[in-house]
Amino acid sequence: MEQTWSIRLIRFAAIFGVIGTFIGSDMAGRTDYAMTPIHAHMLVVGWLSVFAWGIFYKVYKIRRKALVSLQSVMAMAGSFGLSSGMWLYFLNPFNWNDTFVLIYFIVGGSFLLLAFALFVVITFMIEKETPAHAPARK
Ligand code: HEM
DSSP states (O other): OHHHHHHHHHHHHHHHHHHHHHHHHHHHHHTOOTTHHHHHHIIIIIIIIHHHHHHHHHHOOBSOHHHHHHHHHHHHHHHHHHHHHHHHHHHOTTOOOHHHHHHHHHHHHHHHHHHHHHHHHHHTOBOOOOOTTOOOOO
16 A cells, blocks of 8 residues: 555656746746746645655555555645645636635645645554564574
């Protein structure tokens, strides 16, 4: 379970990384910095935080598997919802209804907040491990 979510999170992070750096390059090229907060959150949340969670699940086994799935789904939904919600809220490129955009942004941010909170709980639910290099018992 952890292994499956680990690689899913890392792939998701990699996609966010490439889109986030593309936005940064585009901003620098056009000298238009309106997308700075979206660029920053896509990279710091979508790339760095999600990647860190992916590596954590690669290293540790968790006692409650359902929490791994829940936290991973929240992490992906939250980082997507926060970044896209921020883009819609700050720039409103499609002229969508302001209240809808605000709620979208808040829901995205709340998913992310829950993912961070759930992760605290998960760090206390790791299985006791056998050290990887322990001498073999005879
Ligand atoms: C192709 C690579 C990148 C390019 C071309 C790029 C470009 C930029 C540009 C033009 C800004 C706006 C600066 C300003 O407002 O004066 C910026 C801000 C920022 N970038 Fe990037 N960036 C890149 C990669 C990254 C990465 C990998 C991260 C984090 C993992 C990152 C995090 C940030 C943050 C946090 C800000 C906001 C800084 C602030 O407002 O004080 N960037 N970037």
